[in-house]
Amino acid sequence: MTKDTSLPVPIIIGLNAVIAIVDDGTPKTLCIRDTDDQFSLPYGPFDPIHHRTFEIGLKDWVQRQTQVRLGFIEQLYTFGDQGRAAPRALIEGGTANGRIVSVGYLALADRPAKTKSDNASWRHWYEFFPWEDWRNGSPALIADIILPNLIAWAEHGETETEKLDRKDRIALAFGMQEIGWEEERLLDRYELMYEAGLVEEAWRDRADGGSPSPYADPKVRRLLGKPMASDHRRILATAIGRLRGKLKYRAVVFELMPKEFTLLALQRVVEAIVGFKLHKQNFRRSVEGSKLVERTSKTVQQPSGRPAALFSVYDETGVDRAARGLAIPRLRQSPGRR
Amino acid sequence: MTKDTSLPVPIIIGLNAVIAIVDDGTPKTLCIRDTDDQFSLPYGPFDPIHHRTFEIGLKDWVQRQTQVRLGFIEQLYTFGDQGRAAPRALIEGGTANGRIVSVGYLALADRPAKTKSDNASWRHWYEFFPWEDWRNGSPALIADIILPNLIAWAEHGETETEKLDRKDRIALAFGMQEIGWEEERLLDRYELMYEAGLVEEAWRDRADGGSPSPYADPKVRRLLGKPMASDHRRILATAIGRLRGKLKYRAVVFELMPKEFTLLALQRVVEAIVGFKLHKQNFRRSVEGSKLVERTSKTVQQPSGRPAALFSVYDETGVDRAARGLAIPRLRQSPGRR
DNA sequence: ACCATATATGCTCTACATGAGCATTAATAG
């Protein structure tokens, strides 16, 4: 083995948390409002002295900062790219000459906890990804703005191969192929838009580098979701994409539910996450058949209509490691996959 | 936000690569033989000065060390636990007073490249996880050794709840529930065995800490796979588990195949990875119907029998981002899932 | 009490994917 003997540059590990809840049909994540009035995810440096593991560190400062107690936690990805803007607080801390590596985490909570500080607030996911919410049909944004701009970007490829490759990626990410829209490709879509210069962060990050990509004008960028500090929007995209995928094979939804719930409430939570509506009767069929929930004897009266039965999670303990997730019975109309 | 102003402890990021190939039905990974004659994964420190991203760093030193050119690469997980043994080379490098965080990567190659150094070699995966190869039926090891020892460990739980919880995890990980054996839960199984003190590393790592778990005797541990340096076996477990899962929804297998191949060869590669045999005709049916491969006009003669048609990947470029993986048509007998 | 309306809940129909295994084809070795 060739031993690398160069002295290491100081490295700082930042922990970033996407803390997700679904509040009455609205999927939200905890955000901090930066000093420049920009949103960022809750984050903090990993302190190797006081914390034996990342998760302990994360839980610790999240609790201190926001009073939110984290239940389910999952590591997402570790971002180590150079050129990624350093969170301001860390720079001010005087350690900006090191390299910052951020480890993203996804955490789920079952209701919006009070937040200690005024600049912390629960924000609607789709403020940052307006093209990801198909619950009221295909967002006009995609056909009207995103696709035309992406295609234009693809046409600016250097070589013929690059152009084709870009078009291919666009088609796949935005569901123009036989497979249709795949909700879990959220990150692919965001990264494509970043590369094409359609989101604000791309513009901001490349201010120094300079690249020949045909940047969309500010008006367009402003329509394509609110920017976030550093690469937090990418981390949020990773989190949502992961959660969307995970729903299908792990019973994580229940981490977002109260003790007792109606099946429609459960459905609304799933819909909020995946971003499109489900077939009600088929959803019920699969949930009831899944052995993941148990019908209680209680019912709740809706504003009108037949009262709904309340359900509870069948086996409290092993839910998140349960072998199967819930079925996602699509409607062919809207996001018609396959 | 409460600002954490304590000075950071030096952190070193180590990059670890699981470089996988399948060589004539044998799944292998590149290993380095340590100075204490122990196996370790290829690893190296991440050098923030010379490398803009982790992946660039990884590719760079893997190529320098082993002459293997990495194609497909995927980040697995970032391990930051204290108490994880530091790779000897890093300690010797004089930086052992810092905290080592390792980022694991999975890389796929299509054939065993020559390795530059003598202490690098391609090792059979299942040397490290002998209970994971079900291709010749359910390994006796599981029923004879693993389960009895795990159950014993479960019985040693402090509280009633803990005992039940452990039994639950065992049942799930080892497929004792209705769902059956899930090949992608390899990491769960390894971690369970680690916790229970059944694998060598658990014994080694806890030498200082000391824990009340009922450690299996050395004879047992020696049967349960070869140990690896640091937590490399955990990283390898993560890699195999991830690859096993990924096969089903991404067309990554083709990264492991030569340009042209027979369907049986493809099947053998899949079988090597998932660790059990597939139904031949059904595998063919799904592969041919997948639009992922293309029949060439060529055939190859086997030692006996009808010659097999050669196939090639349909769309060279977008394979790894293709929307669907291959079907894994199980045989109900052996690892009968569901 | 009766009706319109709004949900919740039950049930059926169809298309298609998946697990199994029989049948046929095309080679080789005697």
Next chain:
DNA sequence: CTATTAATGCTCATGTAGAGCATATATGGT
């Protein structure tokens, strides 16, 4: 020409997912 071996083709049974009709149980208005 026959036995053997592996590749390839095809059919059958079962289960699941997408659709949508039908029924049940509330509320509010008349």
